[in-house]
């Protein structure tokens with residue numbers, strides 16, 4: 117698509133990434149609040165985030181604090197996606213999460229039970245700022261006993277105002293390093309994330325959806341695989357595209373400096 121052919125009004129659903137597009141840590145990115153409000157006047161706006169550290173409810177509160185008002189039902193994050201996927205695939209199971217509070221919360225909201233490692237059917241990993249040798253030892257115990265292993269996402273890094281910090285890829289990599297690669301990664305760029313997002317949004321045509329994100333290898337790649345158009349915002353991780361891009365094969369439909377530039381002009 118030529119840039120001049122791009123029209124924001126051609127879509128009925130907007131899947132907007134959170135970290136690096138709307139906020140950096142808990143700080144709003146300039147113009148994000150007004151942009152989300154205006155976008156909600158054009159169609160249904162969903163936050164689609166690989167961040168697994170909190171529950172949907174808690175992210176709604178976090179966004180409210182940053183001046184962005186979206187009900188929890190409009191937040192589709194990777195702990196929710198993984199929890200929904202696990203229950204759809206296996207029914208409610210005993211889980212051993214290696215992640216932060218929001219991962220356990222969403223797993224339980226979906227009907228699963230958080231158990232001791234030796235009783236768990238499934239290990240689920242996400243970003244974990246409290247990762248420890250003991251937690252990894254628990255994961256190893258569960259996996260050695262035959263538990264399945266799912267990853268919420270494998271984002272290498274996490275953007276903060278102080279620069280990049282380790283993402284969920286660090287947790288997943290630590291477990292993979294013990295000999296257990298994840299059976300499935302459920303967050304972006306997987307088709308599972310796109311399918312669950314469309315299901316939640318009640319939309320059947322990928323062409324009705326626009327993905328807006330800051331990371332080529334997750335946001336833009338998911339969109340490309342799912343047949344959705346996408347916008348890369350340079351306000352987060354991949355901030356120098358197209359220069360030095362490691363994943364040049366992945367191309368957004370449009371590149372902008374920020375959500376505000378896209379929506380407010």
Ligand SMILES: [Mg+2]
Pocket residue numbers: 133134135136137329330331352
């Ligand atoms: Mg992001």
